Amino acid sequence: MRKIELCLSSEGSRVILATSSDEKHPPENIIDGNPDTFWATTGMFPQEFIIYFHKHVRIERLCQIFPSNYYKMLLHDFLTTYLFKQEAVIDILY
Template sequence: MSEVASASSGAKVVLATCCDDKHPFFNVLDNDEGTFMSTTGMYPHELVVQLAKPCAVSKIKMMTTNVRRLVLERGDSLDRFEKVFDIELPDRAGRQQSETHQVNFNAAFVKFTIASGWDQFATVHRLNVTGDA
C-alpha cells in the first residue's frame, strides 16, 4: 500500500470548481499541512484528483476546516462517478477536522465534493489516498 494522491507520486488535480490565488487547489496534494486550498464562497465545490495510476483504494484521510457535508465519489473515467460515501462532519468552530475512512474500491479518479460548510469558507489542508496498484 502506498500514497497514490500526492504530487510526488504523479497524482494531479484535473478539476477544481474554485481557485484562490493565495491558497490554490493544487496545495491539497503537496503533503504539507502548512499549505491548503481555500473555497471561494458559495457551495458546492468539487475537486477531482487523478490518481498516480488506477488502483485498489483502501483508505482516505482528509484534513480540513469548516467542512460540513462531504461527498466522496470514485471513477474509472472523468465522465462517470459512483458515490462511495456522503458524510456530515462535526462543527469544530474553525479548528482543523481530521477524517480517516477505511474504504474498498477501484478507481483512477477520486472526486471530493464539499457540499456545504460550517462557515462561508472552508479549507482542505491535505488529502491522502492509500492504494495498491
C-alpha cells in the same frame, strides 16, 4: 505490504479540476503533502475537485485534516473511457 499515499503530487497525482481557485491557496495544495498549505475556495457551496491518479488505485481510507463534522465528504470514482486511469471526485458539502 507498504502503503503509499498515491494521492500526493510527488507520486504523480494531479488536480485536474476544481470549482474555484485562489492565487495564494491553489487546488494543487490539496495534494502537496504539506499540512501547512490548503485550498481556499470562493465560499460558494458546494465545492468540488477531481484528482487524477497516474495508475489505478483502490481507495481504502480518506483522511480529513479539518475539524470533525465541519465538512461532509462524498467520494465517487469512475474509470475514464480513453485514458484508462482512475480518478476520484470528492464533493465537499457544508
